[in-house]
Amino acid sequence: MAMKLRTFKRHFREGFKNSWRNSWMTIASVGAVTTTLLLVAVFLALMMNLNHVADNIEEDVQIKVLVDVTATEEETVELGEKIEAMSNIESVEFSSRDEELRSLISSMGDEGSPFELYKEDDNPLNDAYIVKALDPHDTITIASEIETFDYVDKVNFGQDVVENIFSFNSYARNIGLILIIALVFTAIFLISNTIKITIIARRKEIEIMKLVGATNWFIRWPFFVEGLLLGVLGSVIPIALLFTGYYYLDQNAAVINKFDFITILPFSPFVWQLSGIILLIGAVIGVWGSVMSVRKFLKV
Amino acid sequence: MIEMVDVKKTYPNGVIALNGVSIKIEPGEFVYLVGQSGAGKSTFIKLIFREEVATSGEIRVNGKDLVKMKWREVPMLRREIGVVYQDFKLLPKLTVYENVAFALEVVEESPRQIRSRVMDVLEQVGLKNKARFIPDELSGGEQQRVAIARAIANYPKLLIADEPTGNLDPETSWEIMRILEEINASGTTIIMATHSKEIVNTIRRRVIAVEDGLIVRDQYRGDYGYEA
Numbered sequence: 001m002a003m004k005l006r007t008f009k010r011h012f013r014e015g016f017k018n019s020w021r022n023s024w025m026t027i028a029s030v031g032a033v034t035t036t037l038l039l040v041a042v043f044l045a046l047m048m049n050l051n052h053v054a055d056n057i058e059e060d061v062q063i064k065v066l067v068d069v070t071a072t073e074e075e076t077v078e079l080g081e082k083i084e085a086m087s088n089i090e091s092v093e094f095s096s097r098d099e100e101l102r103s104l105i106s107s108m109g110d111e112g113s114p115f116e117l118y119k120e121d122d123n124p125l126n127d128a129y130i131v132k133a134l135d136p137h138d139t140i141t142i143a144s145e146i147e148t149f150d151y152v153d154k155v156n157f158g159q160d161v162v163e164n165i166f167s168f169n170s171y172a173r174n175i176g177l178i179l180i181i182a183l184v185f186t187a188i189f190l191i192s193n194t195i196k197i198t199i200i201a202r203r204k205e206i207e208i209m210k211l212v213g214a215t216n217w218f219i220r221w222p223f224f225v226e227g228l229l230l231g232v233l234g235s236v237i238p239i240a241l242l243f244t245g246y247y248y249l250d251q252n253a254a255v256i257n258k259f260d261f262i263t264i265l266p267f268s269p270f271v272w273q274l275s276g277i278i279l280l281i282g283a284v285i286g287v288w289g290s291v292m293s294v295r296k297f298l299k300v
Numbered sequence: 301m302i303e304m305v306d307v308k309k310t311y312p313n314g315v316i317a318l319n320g321v322s323i324k325i326e327p328g329e330f331v332y333l334v335g336q337s338g339a340g341k342s343t344f345i346k347l348i349f350r351e352e353v354a355t356s357g358e359i360r361v362n363g364k365d366l367v368k369m370k371w372r373e374v375p376m377l378r379r380e381i382g383v384v385y386q387d388f389k390l391l392p393k394l395t396v397y398e399n400v401a402f403a404l405e406v407v408e409e410s411p412r413q414i415r416s417r418v419m420d421v422l423e424q425v426g427l428k429n430k431a432r433f434i435p436d437e438l439s440g441g442e443q444q445r446v447a448i449a450r451a452i453a454n455y456p457k458l459l460i461a462d463e464p465t466g467n468l469d470p471e472t473s474w475e476i477m478r479i480l481e482e483i484n485a486s487g488t489t490i491i492m493a494t495h496s497k498e499i500v501n502t503i504r505r506r507v508i509a510v511e512d513g514l515i516v517r518d519q520y521r522g523d524y525g526y527e528a
Contacts, residue, residue, distance in 0.1 A: 204391065209406055210378075213407060219520045
């Protein structure tokens, strides 16, 4: 649809003029968009960080293959090669029973000293292979496959923990998404109702435009511009708060956070990306709500 | 200009407004449409303007088939038809000039052309000196002249006037009629629905009388024919 530049300018002028003329309605609509986008921003920031943490935890999931104590040195190497030959694994690391004992003792701190007694030949632990899957979601299938190999005593991968993390993550994602969609639709509804009130006053104008042969798009464009303006104005405060809030969080995260495996997404580019998303959602809410509300009045 | 063949129109509430109307109106004609309220005059006009779609029959206006017409093409049809209503339908917040210019902005004329055309048509209806007034500052007759100026701004081949003198006193009505006759003299076809026996009987033109959804009389240089 080719539009002349001056027609384009006219639609912009009209759109801005209308928002100015109905300033109370504009404030009400912008308020609705602002509230929605604030909630959406908080939800999105939470969800994306949760995802980030979940990804980190998933990355850390590993399989420990305990080698049968009766296996000879060659047999142990043979098992290692067999695991390494699997297609969907990222890495295989050998950890001897001595290393296993040492890491056990150090992980228990002061309480680990009694285990010192088990050194040398009394060490009850097995040699082990530490396996990481290429895709953490394959962990369970890989583990059960390795379990069928010879010279394997046991395969540990914290089955319960892994399954729980995976299902929790997918729940959290879906619920967050549903909430955001519900919020967006509520806002569209609010805006289209607010604009409808201003349109009733402009009904006569639309009617006359139709009588003199205006196309529907010619009538719609100023409303499109008005909706876009409402959406963009409504995203200003949420984006400003997002920048300050996340900056503060980012500065203090290291102090608050004692668990170094939980890290928040870095300020840049995360805040920029999220701001872009917020602006886009705001624009869509505004335009959709506005264009929807004219629809009824175009049928003549 | 206009051709109707066995046109019927039934509204969704069951009211039969037109019950088989066939008519032919040639370019350049001046036609009065008379009949009591509710006889089907308004529906007749709305069909020509494609505000309503016929239930059955054929309608051709200016060579366009209105039955097969897609809604996208309706604006183009309306640009070839000017309309004037009893209640003027002017935008109260806009000046006389802006009200007329509005019709040309919609069809995306250039600002220069709009300016000269608006002044031309305002001169034609004798309101050039009131271009900056708003409708409320004008008399009824003047407001109707603004509406006529708007209707002819886009050089329509057909002008529809739905009781244009309905809200005006007799003296002002004659003024409006003089302007309409001038427009007709320049080649524009005019269809005018009216209740004014005086006008119809004085300025003798073709008269189409509608009653109960049917054309009961079609007479050149006819009279009003009803005892008002």
